[in-house]
Amino acid sequence: MGCCLRQLQLFSTCMAFALGASVGTWKGAIGNWSMFIWCFCFILTLLILIVELCGLESHFPFSWDNFLITCNCYSALLCLSASVIYPIIYLQFLPNSHDWDRTIISTAFSCIAFVAYAMDVMWTRAQPNVITGYMATVPGLLKGLETIVAGVIFVFLSNTSLYLHQPALEWCVAVYFICFILSSVAILLNLGKCDNRLSIPFSIFQVVLTLLSVLLYATALLLWPLYQFSEELGRQLQRPSDVNCSSGLSTSVCIWDQQLAVVSLTAINLLIYVTDLVFSAHLDFNSS
Known part of the structure; x- marks a missing residue:
């Protein structure tokens, strides 16, 4: 089979x-x-x-x-x-x-x-x-999803014009990298069977990491659309009707679409982190 x-x-x-x-x-x-x-x-x-x-x-x-x-x-x-x-x-x-x-x-x-x-x-x-x-466990699958959604976000962030020279947006990029690293650390500790070497129980360690990621992603979800779609900052609130946003090959996906993709993926990953936090806290509470 x-x-x-x-x-x-x-x-x-x-x-x-x-x-x-x-x-x-x-x-x-x-x-x-x-x-x-x-x-x-x-x-x-x-x-x-x-x-x-x-x-x-x-x-x-x-x-x-x-x-x-x-x-x-x-x-x-x-x-x-x-x-x-x-x-x-x-x-x-x-x-x-x-x-x-x-x-x-x-x-x-x-x-x-x-x-x-x-x-x-x-x-x-x-x-x-x-x-x-x-x-193969629920926490592991959620951690894997978190890293993969972050990977898709990084694909869109390969266009550095989305965030360069904007401190608030650069903070959002830092959030994505920090949370990706935190999720990867949790996965590697488990796969390497090093979770029992921590000074605190791994379940508590994982809850703390996930809570930190939730808080960081919440700031990114607030700042990214605020600075990307703010008319006061010269950004477009509505999808423009120029040719780059309506036709052509995938290489010409317009900036507005990339901005929207990042904020959508940020919201999705925040939801995954919240689910992970609730599930991990529930497991920790039941085991204590």
Whole structure:
């Protein structure tokens, strides 16, 4: 079953990548993000399949089941993000129906890859004597989502004209990086089994980190739209009707659309952090 699922993962990510390449997906930042996801998942799955077929799992100095669940969880979340972001951006800019069809099919294969990775996680967890990895738990999945949404935000922030020379907006960028690092630290501590080396219980440590991230993201959610869509600062409150915002290829996604994408993703990630905080606090309260 695991081998069949990995073959499906390889096929679907390869097809999504090939169809995306055929319509010039690599030309834009979002396209680069989607192509990276499909290529990364394909290579990672291929390496896992080779290791399993050669029976080399026991040669690694860590739990292979834990590593496998972690890789599949992250691959599922990455493919899910590509399946949502890629068509939203590309379908409105592609010039003809032929490219439209290939983009829709590419998105469909990305969705199939997401389902295949999610099924792989469930199948691995259902096996007897399997160590359930941190990423397969609700806190782990939420932490993974937080880092992936932050990654999409970084894609839009690659256009430095969105925030340079604006201290309030530069603070927002710092918030995104700080919170990304905090979530990554929580994940790495768990995966490296270093959570018991802290001077305080890891559950409390995680609640504190998540609370700090919630507060920081709240400031970003207030400052980013205030400074990006403020008419007093010479910004446009409504979407402009210039050609860059209404037509062309994905490389010409206008500044206003990028600003809106960042504030939308900020709100989504804040919601994820709040959910994480409530769930972590609930677990800590029940365990105490």
